[in-house]
Amino acid sequence: MDEKPLKNVYFHFRFKFLAITAISFLLYIILSSSFDFSEFSSSTQFKLMGPFLILSGIFYFVFKKVPIKCPNCSKLIATRKDWHCPECNKQQGKQRYLMDKCVHCKQILSTSFCEHCKEEFRL
Ligand SMILES: [Zn+2]
Ligand SMILES: [Zn+2]
Numbered sequence: 001m002d003e004k005p006l007k008n009v010y011f012h013f014r015f016k017f018l019a020i021t022a023i024s025f026l027l028y029i030i031l032s033s034s035f036d037f038s039e040f041s042s043s044t045q046f047k048l049m050g051p052f053l054i055l056s057g058i059f060y061f062v063f064k065k066v067p068i069k070c071p072n073c074s075k076l077i078a079t080r081k082d083w084h085c086p087e088c089n090k091q092q093g094k095q096r097y098l099m100d101k102c103v104h105c106k107q108i109l110s111t112s113f114c115e116h117c118k119e120e121f122r123l
Helices: 011-032 042-063
Strands: 109-114 120-122
Touching: 011 042
Parallel strands: none
Antiparallel strands: 109 120
């Protein structure tokens, strides 16, 4: 029997994207900045760092909270709930984000279920 590949909602991808953007920005700053710190601290790159870090932080919190859309029924699914871990087969016991590690086995959730249509999908 062929298993149908699970649909992906690219939930973890949001954070990978943010991390890649942050790393490339920091690399750009390091590579393009002057080695003289007094010069560096008055450069545009240095002034951009603060707002950039604040913005990344805001994006991180927004990405955590923005609900995912079920790939099967297109209904919105909250990213914070008492989810069930397929690795150790336990409930979390409290409201937790889907990106958090399991409180019991410390595994990152790779799939989740839609509470509307009960279909499984990849995060
Ligand atoms: Zn677990
Ligand atoms: Zn659904």
